[in-house]
Amino acid sequence: MKKLSLITLVIALTFTGMSQDIKLPVPTKKGGMPLYEALANRQTNRDFSPKQLTDQQLSDVLWCAGGVNREESGKLTSPTARNAQEIDIYVFNEKGVYLYLPKDNMLKQVLKEDHRPDLSGRGGKMTLEAPVTLLFFANYDKMNGFDEQARGFYGATDAGFVSQNVYLYCAANHLSTVVMGAINRDRLTEIIPAKGKPILAQPIGYAK
Numbered sequence: 001m002k003k004l005s006l007i008t009l010v011i012a013l014t015f016t017g018m019s020q021d022i023k024l025p026v027p028t029k030k031g032g033m034p035l036y037e038a039l040a041n042r043q044t045n046r047d048f049s050p051k052q053l054t055d056q057q058l059s060d061v062l063w064c065a066g067g068v069n070r071e072e073s074g075k076l077t078s079p080t081a082r083n084a085q086e087i088d089i090y091v092f093n094e095k096g097v098y099l100y101l102p103k104d105n106m107l108k109q110v111l112k113e114d115h116r117p118d119l120s121g122r123g124g125k126m127t128l129e130a131p132v133t134l135l136f137f138a139n140y141d142k143m144n145g146f147d148e149q150a151r152g153f154y155g156a157t158d159a160g161f162v163s164q165n166v167y168l169y170c171a172a173n174h175l176s177t178v179v180m181g182a183i184n185r186d187r188l189t190e191i192i193p194a195k196g197k198p199i200l201a202q203p204i205g206y207a208k
């Protein structure tokens with residue numbers, strides 16, 4: 001009996017230590033606010049309530065940000081120079097940090113603790129208030145044919161397209177968002193388990 005409870009304890013501890021990947025629901029892809037109305041509503045809003053987004057909302061915003069929109073070629077909703085697809089999107093929430101895998105439509109957990117405080121640069125309380133913040137990270141392992149200057153230029157440019165797609169999703173769905181260049185790049189470079197540069201962060205949530 002004692003042996004059995006010891007085995008149960010070991011199994012429980014093993015599972016508690018395991019990362020929690022999340023399979024996302026199929027993104028919506030149809031309907032929604034007409035493009036011209038979404039553009040008319042597009043704006044920065046720095047006001048966030050703690051209300052959580054649903055997994056469906058997360059799947060939809062990530063698909064807009066950089067999901068696969070052409071299955072045959074595996075190309076994405078946002079363009080990238082030479083189709084490098086180098087912008088990794090990390091999702092920060094209270095449970096940890098997740099890497100969005102567009103081809104599998106899932107979130108792979110890469111860190112377990114709440115790392116939202118690591119996002120903020122000067123005065124960045126938005127990333128603490130919003131339930132979710134996306135980090136756009138230029139992955140240099142996906143930019144092999146680019147010299148250092150091109151990595152900097154195209155990494156930043158490509159992240160801009162991703163951000164605008166997120167702005168349009170938020171405008172069309174009455175959510176608050178702000179793109180942030182003032183982030184703690186040194187700290188983020190330390191914690192993100194990939195070689196590259198944290199470019200922009202973008203908190204998303206409901207307005208208070």
Ligand SMILES: Cc1cc2nc3c(=O)[nH]c(=O)nc-3n(C[C@H](O)[C@H](O)[C@H](O)COP(=O)(O)O)c2cc1C
Binds near residue numbers: 046181
């Ligand atoms: C590259 C870039 C970096 C930005 N960084 C920040 C930031 O760190 N913090 C912030 O509050 N807003 C930031 N913004 C948001 C701008 O302040 C905002 O877009 C601008 O005031 C225009 O407002 P609008 O987006 O409502 O048109 C940034 C915008 C861009 C394009």
